[in-house]
Amino acid sequence: xxxxxxxxxxxxxxxxxxxxxxxxxxxxxxxxxxxxxxxxxxxxxxxxxxxxxxxxxxxxxxxxxxxxxxxxxxxxxxxxxxxxxxxxxxxxxxxxxxxxxxxxxxxxxxxxxxxxxxxxxxxxxxxxxxxxxxxxxxxxxxxxx
Amino acid sequence: xxxxxxxxxxxxxxxxxxxxxxxxxxxxxxxxxxxxxxxxxxxxxxxxxxxxxxxxxxxxxxxxxxxxxxxxxxxxxxxxxxxxxxxxxxxx
Numbered sequence: 001x002x003x004x005x006x007x008x009x010x011x012x013x014x015x016x017x018x019x020x021x022x023x024x025x026x027x028x029x030x031x032x033x034x035x036x037x038x039x040x041x042x043x044x045x046x047x048x049x050x051x052x053x054x055x056x057x058x059x060x061x062x063x064x065x066x067x068x069x070x071x072x073x074x075x076x077x078x079x080x081x082x083x084x085x086x087x088x089x090x091x092x093x094x095x096x097x098x099x100x101x102x103x104x105x106x107x108x109x110x111x112x113x114x115x116x117x118x119x120x121x122x123x124x125x126x127x128x129x130x131x132x133x134x135x136x137x138x139x140x141x142x143x144x145x
Numbered sequence: 146x147x148x149x150x151x152x153x154x155x156x157x158x159x160x161x162x163x164x165x166x167x168x169x170x171x172x173x174x175x176x177x178x179x180x181x182x183x184x185x186x187x188x189x190x191x192x193x194x195x196x197x198x199x200x201x202x203x204x205x206x207x208x209x210x211x212x213x214x215x216x217x218x219x220x221x222x223x224x225x226x227x228x229x230x231x232x233x234x235x236x237x
Contacts, residue, residue: 025175032182085225089187096193103200 024069031066035059043117049124056121060135101136150226152178181222188218 038055041047047055074081104111111119111129122132148154152174153161160169191214198204 023175025179029175029179029182032179032186082229089183092187092190092194096190096197099197100193100200103197107200 024073028066028069028073031062031069035062035066038062039117042121052121053125056118056125059118105133146227146230147223150177150223151181152176181219184218184222185215188215191218 038059042052042055104114108114111123111132114120114123116136119132119136122135127135148156148158148161151161154174154177156164156169156173164173189211192209192211195204195209199206
């Protein structure tokens with residue numbers, strides 16, 4: 001009886017530690033929330049141009065950190081991710097972004113009709129077209145939400 | 146099972162859909178909530194396929210229907226979780 005009680009206390013303590021600690025999943029979630037908050041700010045809130053640009057340039061940093069954490073988590077996973085959801089996710093995210101980017105560049109090579117807030121922010125700051133496209137290749141999946 | 150899939154197995158339905166305090170928010174299971182967010186993110190990319198197809202004029206322009214597609218994705222996710230849970234129940 002006492003042993004069972006002790007085990008329960010241990011489990012409760014472990015759960016409390018897990019809830020309070022900043023584990024990689026929480027960190028990843030924080031990055032996602034920060035990205036969404038940043039992009040929403042850039043698109044819908046009137047902020048000074050310097051701040052807008054800072055947010056735009058910070059997005060790839062956020063993405064890179066998220067990718068590193070994702071890779072660590074992927075390596076730590078005890079089971080492999082089921083093929084169907086993984087394949088569907090890759091098809092939707094990588095395929096969708098790639099196809100849309102190719103179609104956009106083919107139809108408007110100067111990206112004159114681009115409405116993406118990050119791209120518009122870069123253009124307005126005088127960033128070269130090649131740099132914009134390079135950044136889009138790296139950061140586009142993250143700029144969707 | 147739906148609550149568990151959304152990362153709120155320790156929450157009531159009210160707390161799940163209308164989180165009122167930071168204490169309630171901290172009771173979400175971040176791992177499950179994260180995967181739920183990934184599902185929403187992945188299905189929001191259906192729009193990109195649609196925009197690409199529309200650029201080539203292979204589909205007519207009907208406006209973005211991302212909210213409907215995301216809802217469809219969430220339903221698929223819950224059904225997939227259900228089937229996995231059933232399969233797991235049989236084997237264990």
